[in-house]
Amino acid sequence: MVEKVKANCNYSGRVVEGPTNPIVTPLLTDLYQFTMAYAYWKANKHQERAVFDLYFRKNPFGGEYTVFAGLEECIRLIANFKFTEDDISFIRESLPGSCEDGFFDYLRGLDCSEVEVYAIAEGSAVFPKVPLLRIEGPIAVAQLLETPLVNLINFASLVATNAARHRFVAGKSKSLLEFGLRRAQGPDGGLSASKYCYLGGFDATSNVAAGRLFGIPLRGTHSHAFVSSYMSPDEIIDKSLQSADGSSSCEDFVSSVQTWINKIQWSNSLRGSFGETNHSELAAFTSYALAFPRSFLALVDTYDVMRSGIPNFCAVALALNDLGYKAVGIRLDSGDLAYLSCESRKFFSAIEKEFGVPGFGKMGITASNDLNEETLDALNKQGHEVDSYGIGTYLVTCYAQAALGCVFKLVEINNQPRIKLSEDVSKVSIPCKKRSYRLYGREGYPLVDIMTGENEPSPKVGERILCRHPFNESKRAYVVPQQVEELLKCYWPGSSDKPREDLPPLKDIRDSCIKQLERMRPDHMRRLNPTPYKVSVSAKLYDFIHFLWLNEAPVGELQ
Amino acid sequence: MVEKVKANCNYSGRVVEGPTNPIVTPLLTDLYQFTMAYAYWKANKHQERAVFDLYFRKNPFGGEYTVFAGLEECIRLIANFKFTEDDISFIRESLPGSCEDGFFDYLRGLDCSEVEVYAIAEGSAVFPKVPLLRIEGPIAVAQLLETPLVNLINFASLVATNAARHRFVAGKSKSLLEFGLRRAQGPDGGLSASKYCYLGGFDATSNVAAGRLFGIPLRGTHSHAFVSSYMSPDEIIDKSLQSADGSSSCEDFVSSVQTWINKIQWSNSLRGSFGETNHSELAAFTSYALAFPRSFLALVDTYDVMRSGIPNFCAVALALNDLGYKAVGIRLDSGDLAYLSCESRKFFSAIEKEFGVPGFGKMGITASNDLNEETLDALNKQGHEVDSYGIGTYLVTCYAQAALGCVFKLVEINNQPRIKLSEDVSKVSIPCKKRSYRLYGREGYPLVDIMTGENEPSPKVGERILCRHPFNESKRAYVVPQQVEELLKCYWPGSSDKPREDLPPLKDIRDSCIKQLERMRPDHMRRLNPTPYKVSVSAKLYDFIHFLWLNEAPVGELQ
Structure with missing residues (x-):
């Protein structure tokens, strides 16, 4: 069974809890990290100081931005990284041959x-090739961290980005509810999705465990x-309901509902719009209203939305209204959501007018049923009356693109820069221990991210700097930044006494994520043909990359 | 933090461990399961005996079969289903309004x-609409189980099916390695994928935690x-290597490798095929061979496969061979895998011939790099020399279809059958507590699955039975089964003394899965236009479904 590493390590004077999911231990890695560690150890190379960059190469979902998430869980793992004796026995059994004691x-x-971790703040908008994390440390341990760190960041960032994209299409005023647990990729796929969808801008989840672990608001009815x-209503035994202010009591709420269904049926504006509604x-x-009179929200599509669900809901809502309760609304889970939401709205408005119930026309309408970016967009184009969306499968499994390709590349060892070549230029790594900056323009938008060598002077506000595409010599531009933000900050100083960034609460990360995305130039954010955000290197780093590249690449021979 | 329910419940005399992942607790469910439970309780309806079917509606990946997986984890949850006081406080806070004590x-x-669970054996080939699980119990608790059971089965079955499909294309003789942890949907997405890919026919994983938890063979090199x-080789300090039989020792293995690289370079058959290879x-x-002389496998595409990686590998392998060690092989992780595997094979054969090293031509070739069903199929069509495949992203995230749509539908309450209607016929549920059987034909293939009412006599070997499509009246066929297999067996009898099935070890489930899939008629299994496997109901159940349907459906009015 999984043992949880209980030792919460002291992190610059504060305790960092272990990973949220106890299965995240130093064994949650690839076997080759251990075979390499042994080979390094055997060659007495394991303590050589290495620098790895963790980054991705392409934004997901055909977009031009990504939301960075998963950092806190990485730091939790790192802060508590320790093998148990059982772990060690298992590693010994698993390595091929017999390794030295x-x-x-x-x-x-x-x-x-001995490890230091520099990272971009969780919840930031991030772009291809710019390191999300820079890991410095003895090569063997840095290598052991590769798999779990990439794992913890890949899905977190992917699903947070997916959530942000759904928010973008739905608009700020809508309520977005994540309902994906049952269709997620396993229990933690569900839990991580709930956490990172909230981070990416969702308002609530149905997932009770996520509500508890992360303080995310919970939603759900029936x-x-x-x-x-x-x-049939005959099943209901306890029919009494106190009024909202406690001053009176209705002895037979069932009859009161029945009276209302008849009134609606024979009202001037609604007469003939439906026949007998479904009794069950x-x-x-x-029954649900008797249990939750203050938060009555009904799923109205079990039989027929307009001929049964809506009239039944209204009867119960009006009976509640008589007792001073205000119903919350309905949920539609099938059919033409645009049409049904508009028809429902008309029905509610007719009720408001006919029976003089102020606000009834503004009854909340939640829609669910296999929603995704495209269907939200289609609903907007068609026109609808939906206030909240419950989104599951497509959101949490990132159906449109189920993986983000984060990689972890060696960029320096023993102060020597390393480059990973590839016939595919997009796969060539950017060598050297680097710094990265986000440069902002006159209108307050971020203009470009720039990477420089570690010891280059940082870009200065008001000073012109040349930003070069890392691999395309003709792409370059001068920028005079109005604001310069250094992106990589120290989140794990190891045992050094370097200052370190706090790990903010999830709610704060969510807020700053929303703020950052709103600050992006709109053409980077749009769904159709977004403009790529520019990622660049300094002139000096550019020259160095290409010097190294020529040095390492074999010269071909055409035959 | 997650608390693990430690109490391992007694299950018909045996202890059933808790879920593998400690985050799987009764709180890992949707909030509406609790609001419903409260409404049932308030209406004194919570103990009413309900029957739910868990099934899916469509096979994934455009195929005509699904591998059922996730059952053991469901039983582990059920056997240990218990709320802690902390859980209860949290539920109290989370429910809207104030609920009664x-x-x-x-x-x-x-x-x-009080719950009973009937299920198909884990690892079985399963088909749309046929219940994978039948849950009987008090409605409130059965409802609480919905979300975690669907969650535990959805991804497990999806990824096991994906693995089986990859095995089908790769062929029986190839070794299939799951390398997906870093790209999986979170830590458990990785762990579950490793477990269920093995179940679906993979041979090994790179995931050390999965190896430990589930006893799956581990693989990995560098x-x-x-x-x-x-x-450069100058870095290597300890250059000595003992021979495989311990009888002698090579003092300078680095020089021995160097000698071999020169020999290969000037050999008759390989002269001119490469220049200077990469020193690092x-x-x-x-260095890797010095650490693992008995299991030397090298990744050969860091610089250039044919001009550097392969000659370098051969030099080390030949130096090892001098000491009585047999190298394992190479891994290709980029480029044209078909071409490179064939060229590598030619190189190995040339070495075998030129230097008289028997078996060198049969050196193992592993291929990786974004492989999926399509690329395996393309490799087969093109011709290749690959012996093993390392498969990651597309396998573990089920990229081609990231979710399976399992549902959990009420089919009976208080002995009254219930049907869920829908305008979409494929979404209408099959009512009643049912039995299901798999009928086998003369050639030993499964012919059809049939569902019957609980009290109907079971189909008999050699007796003609009418199998009807549940919703299409014209589709029906007589079958004379040569073998009849009842599909649903009792895996959780609750506190009743009914006999129950064992939970077999993962290895046995894997074996029976492989056997079952081999027993299917080939046209159901093929990738292109597979024939749907037939799923039917008895004549009596057919009539009853349609009686109930007409009874419940409102009659429309065209206006």
Whole structure:
């Protein structure tokens, strides 16, 4: 079974809790990290100081931005990185051949006190090739971290970006609810999705465990099964309901609902719009209202939205209204959501007018059923009356693109820059321990990210600087930044006494994510043909990359 | 933080461990399961006996079969289903309004002793609409189980099916390695993928945690970073290597490798095929061989496969061969895998011939780099020399279809059948507590699955039975089964003394999965235009479904 590393390490005077999911341990890595660690150890190379960059090469979902997420979980792992004796026995069994004992003693003493982690703030808008994390440390331990760090960041960033994209299409005024747990990729796929969809701008989740672990607001009412579990209103035994202010009591709420359904049926504006409504549905709604009179929200599509669900809902809502309660609204989970939301709105407005119930026309309408970016966009184009969206499968599994390709590349060892070549230029890594900056223009928009060598002077406000495309010599531009933001900050100083950034609460990360995305130039954010955000290197770094490249690449021979 | 429910419940005399992932607790569910539970409790309906079917509606990946997986984790959750006091406080805070105390007392005493679970054996080939699980129990608790059970089965079955499909294209003789942890949907997405890819027919994983938790064979050697972390063979200090039988020792293995690279370069058959190979690569290979002389496998594409990686590998392999060690092979991780594998094979054969090293031509070739069903198929069509595939992203994230749509539908309450209607016929549920059977034909292939009412006599070997499509009246066929297999068996009898099925070890589930898939008629299994496997209901159940349907559906009015 999974053992949770309980030792919460002291992190510059503060305790950093272990990873949220106890299965995240130093064993959650690829076997080759251990075979390499052994080979490094055997060659006495394991303590050589290496620098790795963690970055991705392409924004997901055909867009031009990504939301960076997963950093806190990475730091939690790093702060608590320690092998148990059981872990070590298992590693010993798993390595091929027989490895020397000294290696296992080395693993026994291993932690991340010699590792330093520099990262962009969680929740930031980020772009291809710019390091999200820079890991410095002894090569063997940095290498062991590769798999879990990439794992923790890949999906977190992917699903946060997906959430942000859904928010972008839905608009600021809509309520966005994540309902994906049942269709997620496993239990943690669900839990991570709930966390990072909230980070990316969702308002609430249905996932109770996520609500508890991360303080995300929870939402939920009832399902179709609840409706079909009732046969008729006769089943309801306890029919009494106190008024909202406690001053009076209705002894037979069931009859009151029945009276209302008749009134609606014979009202001037609605007469003939429906016949007999479904009794089991009416029973279920009534029963649910008796349990939650202050938060009555009904799923209205079990039988027929306009001929049964909506009239039944209105009868119960009006009976509640008589007692001073205000119903919350309906949920539509099938059919033509644009049409049904508009028809429902008309029905509610007719009720408001006919029976003089102020605000009834503004009844909340939630829509769900396989929603995604495209369907939200289509709803907007068609016109609808939906106030909230419940989004599941397509959101949490990132159906449109199920993986982000984060990589972890060696850029320096023993102060020597390293480059990874590839026939595919987009896969060539940018060597050297680097700094990166975001340069802002006159209108307050971020203009370009620039990477420089570690010891180059930083770009200065008001000073012209040449920004070059890392691999295309003809692409370059002078920029005079109005604001310069250094992107990589120290989140894990190891045992050094460097200052370190706080890990902010999820709510704050969410707020800053929303703010940052709003600050981007709109053409980078649009769904159709967005403009790529520019990522560049300094002139000096450019020259160095190409010097190294020529140096390392074999000269071909055409035959 | 997550608390793990430690109490391992007694399950018909045996202890059932808790879920593998400690985040799987009764709180890992949707909030509406609790609002419904409260409404049921308030209406004193919570103990009504309900029957739910868990099934999917469509096979994934454009195929005509699905591998059922996730059952053991469901039973582990059910066997240990219990709320802690902290859970209960959190539920109390999370429910809207103020709920009565009695409900929380009810939750406090809740477990799954009154629940019974019938399921198809894990690892079976399964088909749309046929229940994978039938859950019977008090409606409130059965409803609470909906979300976690669907979650645990959806991804498990999806990824197991994906693995089986990859195996089908790769062929039986190839070795299939799952390398997906870093790109998976979160830590558990990786762990679940490793488990269920093995179940679906993979041979090994790179995921060390999965190896430990599930006993899956582990594989892995080294990465590109390992190669580029070396500068030159001069770095290697300890150059000695004992021979495989311990009888002698080579004092300078580095020189021995150097000698071999020169020999290869000037050999008759290979002369001119490459120039100077990359020194840092040769150093890395040599160092790796010194650490793992018995299992030397090298990644050969860091610089240039044919001009550097392959000659360097051969030099090290030949130096190892001098000492009685047999190298394992190479891994190709970029470029044209078909072409490079064939060229590598030719090189190995030339070495075998030129230097008289028997078996060298049969050197193992592993290929990786964004492989999926399509690329495996393309490799087969083109012709290749690959022995093993390392498959990651597309496999573990189920990129081609990131979710399976399992649902959990109420089919009976208080012995009354329930049907869920929908304008979309494929979404209408099949009512009643049912039995299901797989009928086999003369050639030993499964012919059809049939569902019957619970009390109907079971189909008999040699007796003609009418199998009807559940919703299409014209589709029906007589079948004379040669073998009849009842599909649903009791895996969780609650506190009843019904006999129950064992939960077999993962290895056995894998074996039976492979056997079952091999037993299917080939036209159901093929990638292009597979024939749908037939799923049917008995004549009696057919009539009953349609009686109920007409009874519940409102009659429309065209206006």
